[in-house]
Every structure is written in C-alpha cells, then in structure tokens.
C-alpha cells in the first residue's frame with residue numbers, strides 16, 4: 001500500500017490557512033500556493049540518494065556529498081497543477097517539466113485526458129506529479145495511468161488538499177505511488193468539491209470563474 005503523508009510543518013500549515021481563506025485574492029493565493037509547494041518538496045526530498053564526491057575547496061581536497069540516483073521531473077496536471085510548478089523549480093531548478101492535461105466533466109465528474117507532453121527520458125526520472133486538489137482521485141489516477149503507459153516507474157503525488165475518498169482511490173489504483181498532502185479534509189460535497197477545502201483551485205490561481 002502506498003504511503004499517505006500529511007506534511008505538518010508549521011509553515012506549511014500556516015500558509016495553507018492563508019489560501020483556504022476566501023478573502024485571499026489571486027496574487028497572494030498564487031504566491032502562497034507556490035511557497036507551500038516549495039516547502040513540501042523540501043520535506044519530500046529528504047530521502048533522495050546521495051553519493052560521495054571528491055572536490056577541491058580553496059583549502060584542499062574534501063570528500064563531500066552530491067545527489068545521485070534518478071534525475072527529477074515535475075509533472076503538473078493541467079491546469080491547476082501549474083500553480084505549484086514554480087515552487088518546485090525553486091528548489092530543483094534543473095528538473096524537467098512534463099505536462100498532462102485533464103479536464104473534469106462537470107456533470108459526470110469524470111476526468112478526460114487532452115494533452116500529454118513529457119521529457120523523452122521519463123522512464124529514467126523520479127517524477128513529482130503536482131495537483132493542488134486530490135478530490136475524487138479520478139484525475140490523479142488517470143495522470144498516473146498516462147505516465148505509466150509511457151514508461152514512468154517512479155512517481156510521487158504532491159497535493160495541497162486531499163479528501164479521504166481521493167486518497168483511498170489513488171492508493172487502490174496505484175499502490176506504488178506515495179501521496180503527500182499539506183492538509184487532509186473531511187469529505188467531498190455532492191458537486192465533487194473538497195470540504196472545507198479552498199474552493200476551485202484553478203479559478204483561485206488564475207482569477208477565473
């Protein structure tokens with residue numbers, strides 16, 4: 001079973017409260033969502049593989065650490081996932097960025113894939129799939145399906161707010177993909193929105209309705 005982790009860091013929790021607040025406008029919402037993504041990636045990358053390397057400092061030679069293992073990529077699920085990419089890239093500026101376009105049918109709530117553009121060596125990379133809201137889990141499951149179909153083997157799903165229903169659905173469908181959230185909420189409402197949540201993440205990020 002995949003791990004589900006809520007990142008309880010005080011800065012993450014404080015910032016999450018800011019973007020939940022309905023009075024927070026687009027500019028601040030966008031900035032703070034990226035700040036949370038940055039902090040989350042800092043926490044999630046604690047276990048990245050390292051290797052020793054010998055370097056020359058101005059004072060002499062030293063055996064020091066550097067990252068080893070798989071290269072990284074961030075894959076936002078469009079469009080709301082875009083609101084977390086800059087935050088991730090602040091810490092991992094060399095990461096490649098893939099995009100997966102999914103839209104949710106407003107009536108059936110079912111996700112549909114309309115765009116997939118990925119780095120060619122996706123099978124060699126560790127992927128951070130980002131999407132602010134893990135609601136029913138439909139989009140995340142389909143995005144992971146799309147990535148696996150194209151050869152990806154190493155993925156983590158990073159969301160701002162999760163609903164228990166979505167966590168269970170992703171864990172059932174993809175027991176090899178660990179999930180990280182800034183908050184775990186109570187439930188989904190009849191329209192598929194997370195309660196208390198933060199509303200429509202895409203609309204709040206981009207100022208649309």
Ligand code: URA
Pocket residue numbers: 080133135192193194195197198199200201202
């Ligand atoms: N997508 C959103 O943007 N918000 C929700 O609450 C659920 C899905």
